[in-house]
Amino acid sequence: MEDSKPSRLETKQILSHSLYIDLFNLILSTVFAVVTGSVVMVVASLQSFAELSSAGMLLYGRRYANKRPTKLHPFGFGKELYYWLTLAVFVLVGAVAVISIERGYSQLITPVAVHHASWAIGALAVALVGNLYSFRTSLTKLLEGQPLSQAWKAFLNSPLIATKTTVVLDVMGVTTGLFGIIGLVVYEVSGNLSQVEGVAAMIMGFALALFAFIVPLSVRTFVTGQSAPPETERRIRDAAREVAEVKHVLGLRTMVLSSDKLMVDIDVHLRDGLSTDQVEAAVERVKAAIEATGEGMRVHVEPDAYVDVHTNKP
Numbered sequence: 001m002e003d004s005k006p007s008r009l010e011t012k013q014i015l016s017h018s019l020y021i022d023l024f025n026l027i028l029s030t031v032f033a034v035v036t037g038s039v040v041m042v043v044a045s046l047q048s049f050a051e052l053s054s055a056g057m058l059l060y061g062r063r064y065a066n067k068r069p070t071k072l073h074p075f076g077f078g079k080e081l082y083y084w085l086t087l088a089v090f091v092l093v094g095a096v097a098v099i100s101i102e103r104g105y106s107q108l109i110t111p112v113a114v115h116h117a118s119w120a121i122g123a124l125a126v127a128l129v130g131n132l133y134s135f136r137t138s139l140t141k142l143l144e145g146q147p148l149s150q151a152w153k154a155f156l157n158s159p160l161i162a163t164k165t166t167v168v169l170d171v172m173g174v175t176t177g178l179f180g181i182i183g184l185v186v187y188e189v190s191g192n193l194s195q196v197e198g199v200a201a202m203i204m205g206f207a208l209a210l211f212a213f214i215v216p217l218s219v220r221t222f223v224t225g226q227s228a229p230p231e232t233e234r235r236i237r238d239a240a241r242e243v244a245e246v247k248h249v250l251g252l253r254t255m256v257l258s259s260d261k262l263m264v265d266i267d268v269h270l271r272d273g274l275s276t277d278q279v280e281a282a283v284e285r286v287k288a289a290i291e292a293t294g295e296g297m298r299v300h301v302e303p304d305a306y307v308d309v310h311t312n313k314p
Contacts, residue, residue, distance in 0.1 A: 011162050011260070014141055015059050018134045018166050022052035025127040025173070032123040038114045039107040039201045040180040043100040044124060047176050047208060050096040051169050054088035058162050061085065065258050075298065078258025081161055082223050089165060089215040093172075097208035104201030111194030114187065121184045128177040135170035138163055157229050159222065159256040165215050172211040176204040228254040228262050232294065236264060239289040245270050245282035250304060261296040269304045279303055 029045035032038070061084030069076045114120065141163050142154050155164060183200020190196055227233070237249050251267040270282055283301045291297045 011062065011141065011160065012059070014138055014166055015055050015062070015162060017137060018169070019052065019055040019059065021130040021134050022048055022055055022173075025130055026052055028123050028127060032120050036115050036117065036120045037112060038117065038120045038184065038197065039103050039112070040183055040197055040204070041120050041123065042103055043201045043204045044127065044177065044180055046096045046100055047173065047204070048127070050093045050208070051173055053092055054169055055166070057084045057088035057092075058165060061088075062162055065261075075257055075263060076261060078261040079223070081258050082219060085161060085165055085219060086216055089168075090212055093208055094212040097205050097212055100205030100208055101202050102205075104198045104203075104205055107198030107201055108195050109198075111198065113194060114184070114197060117184050117188050121181055121188075124177050124181045124184070128174060128181070131170050131173035131177060135167065135174060138166040138170055142167055159226075159228065159262075161219055161222065161258065164219070168211055168215050172208065175211075176207050179204050179207060222256050225255045228256060228264075232262070235293045236266065236290050239293050240266060240268055240286050243282060243285045243289055245274065245278070246286060247271055257298070258296075261298065262294070264290055264297055264299045265302070266290070266299070267302045267304065 026045060026048035029041055029048050033041035033045050058081070061081045064084075065076075065078050065081045067077045139151060142158055142160060143151060144154075144158075146154055155167065158164060179200055183197055183203070186200070187193060187196045228236075233252060233254055236254070237252060240246055240249050246268050248269040249266065250269050253265040255263045257263055266286070268286060270279060274282065283303055286301045287299045290299045290301075
């Protein structure tokens with residue numbers, strides 16, 4: 001779940017850190033884009049703007065997703081986050097990628113000299129460090145105590161949508177920053193060959209376009225109703241079995257509503273001979289036990305057929 005305890009930082013803190021870092025990178029890149037006239041720095045500033053806007057939209061979407069359920073939305077607004085994620089990443093980052101490719105192509109066709117390229121390299125290096133720090137905190141949250149070797153598996157299976165998006169945005173920032181630094185270094189070494197910078201800017205734009213597709217693809221199965229991770233379902237089953245009245249768990253169905261909300265539908269076989277009141281009390285204890293395994297659980301318990309000992313009727 002999004003706010004589970006294994007990680008020290010909550011998702012809201014991670015998004016806030018990313019927001020501040022992106023704001024700093026945007027100011028830094030914009031200033032040096034003006035000073036140096038580098039198209040690579042222009043692309044870096046556009047990318048920082050895309051990351052900043054994406055983090056802001058995710059924060060807003062996460063807040064909206066926590067609204068209470070209504071009659072029209074009985075399961076809450078958890079999937080609202082997917083809308084903001086698509087808007088933030090696919091549309092915004094994709095639009096920035098197109099503009100970046102266009103600017104790089106213009107530099108390739110009509111070269112413009114870069115002033116103080118070493119300053120631009122230094123600015124990109126500082127921004128790179130910030131993105132690496134943000135990536136480290138996001139990845140730590142995503143792993144939730146798992147070893148680093150499980151990073152890819154955690155990314156594919158984790159329901160932490162906002163955290164996964166932040167990880168991708170940070171990787172995007174690191175990747176484009178490295179391409180920008182390499183391009184400017186080659187520009188310096190080649191004797192200020194401006195076309196090299198144009199090629200570097202276009203590569204940065206294509207990298208942005210690639211990342212604009214990765215995030216929506218990574219959350220597609222959650223939009224269509226993916227179940228909870230196997231470890232979460234195991235904890236739910238174990239919690240239900242701990243209730244004294246439960247003999248067997250007959251079936252379990254789960255669906256991720258959002259990064260911090262999970263719908264649970266569980267069928268349990270209770271001890272024979274329970275009265276109606278005892279069955280109702282047992283169902284409440286099963287719900288409480290499951291809800292204690294993680295925040296945001298919406299639990300429905302379906303007991304199997306039983307006989308009321310007072311009426312001897314099913």
